[in-house]
Amino acid sequence: MGEVAVLTRHLYKSYGKKKTKLEVLKDLDMTVTRGTIYGLLGPSGCGKTTLLRCIVGRLQVDSGNVIVLGNKPGTRGHGVPGSLVGYMPQEIALFNKMTIGETLSYFGRIHRMSSSERKSRTEFLLQFLTLPEASRLVENLSGGQKRRVSLAVALLQEPELLILDEPTVGVDPTLRERIWEHLLRITRQLNSRTAIIITTHYIEEARQADKVGLMRNGRLLAEDSPNTLMNLYKEDSLETIFLKLCHADQNTLNMNLKDENQQPKKPQMKMVNSTQDPVMETTPLLQQRSQNIEDYIQNSPEKCQFPFGLPSPRNIFTQFLKNITFMKRNIGFLLFQFILPSIQIILFCVCIGNAPYGLKMAIVNNETQGLGELFIRELDNNTIEKVLYKDMNAALDSVRHGECWGVIGIGQNFTQDLILRFTNISAVDNKTIEGSSVQLYLDTTNQQITLQLQETITNSFQVFTEMLLKTFNQNPNLGQLPIKFNDPIYGSRDPNFRNFIAPGIILSITFFMATGLTTLSFVIEKKEGLLDRSLTAGMSAFEILLAHVFTQLFVLIVQVTLVMVFALAVFENH
Ligand SMILES: Nc1ncnc2c1ncn2[C@@H]1O[C@H](COP(=O)(O)OP(=O)(O)OP(=O)(O)O)[C@@H](O)[C@H]1O
Structure with missing residues (x-):
């Protein structure tokens, strides 16, 4: 027998856990020699693709051994997954x-x-x-x-190992013949070390293979050269042999099931090869099984370019180029990516970032004449839309029904109490203080609007007192609070909500877009099998991620520049 390219022993692989656990590969033994074509045949769902994915190192096995080209797949620097293997997936x-x-x-x-x-x-x-x-x-x-x-x-x-999952599906007969010719040529070359594993639904096509493995329910029922199997079973079609083996396998399983009801026993259908009698299906397995698995590990991994598993700049650049090509070919999508944050910042500045205005306030003035009227006139008409009410209860109901943001109430003795408060401090009691105060009842469910109303009403009252003091020939500055707001160290005297929130909005819009697009790209690539293919070719998930980071960095620069232009130049946020 030639040098072994792929060897699996007692291979078990399942999907899911506990109740949903599906055992796909069960005690599977397979031997593929260098310089040969191995045809892996079996019905749909028997586990062929799962086996191939275990061989290329894309799936972790539950137990058992897989040796590919002299080492376990996934060993650092081994080249499987990587350049030693060429994998054509089914999709x-x-x-x-x-x-x-x-x-x-x-x-x-x-x-x-x-x-x-x-x-x-x-x-x-x-x-x-x-x-x-x-x-x-x-x-x-x-x-x-x-x-x-x-x-x-x-x-x-x-590559030294070629794994082709149904390469001839949808290919016309002439080309199918040429593909087989090419595969045969590769393996027939003098000293060829290339091994080929091919799965196909056209069982008779596999006659050209050097060895076929007939698979059912996650196990190999037979593994030998097509001619030997045909001689052994005295049939001239691989399909008939496969059917025979399937029937025999089913009978064995049924028998085991019956026995199991009496005494538990493991399934006994065993793999046969030319050294065995096909009728005696319980004869021992291939002799190689007894050999120590470590004997097949021959390849010490090549020296890695990056021994600590550091990402390769070349791979990152390759992936980056691919991402750029993808963007170039989706110019509409690219423009959308560039423009969307700008549209969002424009909408924010126009709809959210401005100070609230036109806020309806219910006004109840219980004075017939006096300073209350003057104060109401002083209220900022831009921020506050005044709705006059005669009755306090009706005004409060308007707030309860969501028609107004609050009530401004002026008491009956407002003018009298206010003058007393300013002119004869020693005679002022709590009743006077209460009577000279403007009564506010606010709906504070919206913090931004509440703050805005509080500020507007306080400022209006300030202007009103200054005016009052001037009328009484007093220094208008007496009306100011005994707190002086000097020039701010950072920011402006009139800070606004938009300037405060804009950086957060810009960052979150662009950050979420970049994250969303990278995730989307990963999901699409995974769904279409592209991610798996790149990983099988030797790319690491981290390299792919880094390439996306660099691609998004480029997109971010354009996005942030456009957003800045709109935020700083057009809407004058600072
Ligand atoms: N990721 C997965 N999660 C759960 N079950 C899976 C997964 N992949 C495959 N299976 C199941 O494992 C079984 C074997 O699937 P696999 O793709 O290996 O079969 P196959 O022999 O290649 O079939 P086909 O010839 O139709 O491609 C099937 O029952 C399938 O539904």
Whole structure:
């Protein structure tokens, strides 16, 4: 037997936990040799893709061993996932907004291929897979063409292990034959070390493989060369053999189920190969099983460029270029990204940032004549819209019904008490103080409006007292509070809500947009299988994240500049 490329032993993999746990791979043993094609056959849902994802290191196994190209997948510096493996997933998993050339270039860069290598491989693959010109956008290709581009990505760096999940679906028979010819050529080359694992629904297609693994319910029922299996089962079709094995497997399971009711027992259907009698399906498994798994670990990982797992600038740059290409091709979306924060800041300045005005206040003046009237006239007409009421109860009801923000009440003896308060301090009692005060009843549910009303009414009263003192030939400044507000150290004498809140609004709009867009991009890439493909090619999640940070930084600079122009120049926030 040749050198082992992929070896799995007692492999278990399940999805979910507890009640929803689904065991997909059960005690699976598989051996793929270098320089051969391995056809992995089985019905839909039997676990082929799960097995392939375990092999490329994209899924952690529950238990058991996987050795790929001499080491465990995911070992630092091993190259699996990475350039040693070319993986074509079942879904298209391509960037729709990139051209064929850009797609191959993107993956070529991740695989550290020089620009001339990338160019010559692209030319070869375009011709070999009869693809249209490199400048064609992936989104404008037919389904079959997209699958071929996906295959080209897997073949790009001529990897030592090629994993193709249903590469011939939707491909015409002529091209299917050429793909097989190419795969055979790769493995038949002198001293070829390339191993190919291919899954297909066309069972007879797999006759060309050097070895086939027939899989059912997460286990391999048989693993051998197609000819040997056909001789062994005396059948001339792999499909018939597979059906036979499925029936036998089902019978064994049914028998075990019956036995289980009497005494618990593990399923006994065992894998067969040419060394075994197909009728005696309970014969021992392949001899390699007994060999120590550590014997298969031959590759000491290559020296890493970044031994502590530091992100590679090259990968970040490659991902950054991809993001920029994506933005370039979605110019409408890009403009929307640039403009949206500016639109939001304009709306904020126009609708929210201004000081409240036109606030309805119920006014109840119980004086027929006097200073109360004068005070009401002094109230700022811009901020306060006066609604006159005769009765205090009706005024209070208007606030309760949400028609007014509050009530300003002037008592019957307001003028008399106020004059006494200013002119004969020693004669002032609490009743006089109460009578000379303007009564306020506010709806304080909106803090901003409450503060605004309090400030407006206090200022109006200040102006009113100054005027009163002037009338009595007194120094108007006597009416001021004995607190002097000097020039502020920071800010202005008249601070406003808009200036205070604007920086927070700008930051939160741009920050949330950047976070939202990065998340959206991750979700889309994950959903379309692109993230998985980039990770299998050797990119790390951290590198992808960093590239998004840099891309968003560029977007942020434009967004913040535009927002600043509107906030500072147009609306004069400081
Ligand atoms: N992420 C997942 N979470 C939960 N269940 C999953 C997940 N991925 C696959 N499965 C389930 O595991 C089982 C095996 O799926 P898998 O994709 O490996 O099958 P397959 O043999 O490749 O099928 P097909 O030939 O149709 O692609 C299926 O029942 C599937 O529903």
